[in-house]
Amino acid sequence: MFDLTGKTALVTGASGGIGGAIATALHGTGATVALSGTREGPLRELADALGERAHVVPANLSEAEAPARLLKDAAGAMGSVDILVNNAGITRDNLFMRMSDEEWAQVLEVNLTGVFRLSRAALRGMMKARWGRIVNITSVVGATGNPGQGNYAAAKAGLVGMSKSLAYEVASRGITVNCVAPGFIATAMTDKLNEEQKGKILTQIPAGRMGSPEEIAAAVLYLASPEAGYVTGATLHVNGGMAMI
């Protein structure tokens, strides 16, 4: 159903499970993709696996100058950036009372400010093209909260407000801005949990299982598609019913 032939997409955090699945889904429907992340090795492996129409553009989004440079690199490699998927994110979990200023600032810097800067850089080309898609990967915890993740939840909730404001500003130019909020997704990160922890989590999920990265990627693919042109400022929750909001 979805055809992204001729479109160009920049995916951050593409070396991770969800980011890799997103890039693969966009590529699979014809898009040219630029894979970004801090670790070049896994990005290169993914690009090789995808074959043609895949570029590697490493970046460390915790540096203030990095987003503008990354956008330039991606547009240089692909000719434009029609679709931006802000998937990169870090965690620095700690109890609120023990959380350091640095743990707070690092998470806000990458997960919120980095997205602001990269989106700002991408808008110029999208405005000129009168077409653009920005999809921000948030999290169920941005809506529900989560103990030990005050910084992460703040950044993810912040993305939702930011996305809605930007969606207002650029809707008349054919640009949509949406969020996808994953629940518990089976990745390298959740593999580390023991059976008891996993069992506890599963009791909270009506679907009775964790989601797959491909199920997040499918939501992103929809929002990136021409078919979703009338959807903007929305958050699509993909969480097996864990939080029905």
Place this chain on the structure above:
Amino acid sequence: MSDIADRVKKIVVEHLGVDEDKVVESASFIDDLGADSLDTVELVMAFEEEFGIEIPDDAAETIQTVGDAVTFIKGAV
């Protein structure tokens, strides 16, 4: 009109879809030509491209009329 003024006028006509005779030096993009704030951002982007210059944000804010744009661009090219 100078060459720069002609090119500015052409861009304004194209971007805002207004009649050429309304695009006079004293015309305000927002008050007289019906531009919204995002249109003014786009106009600045178009000027930057047409003339190969960079218009910093603080300068862009001072460009309110067609004449302002022509004056700024004359000083920048």
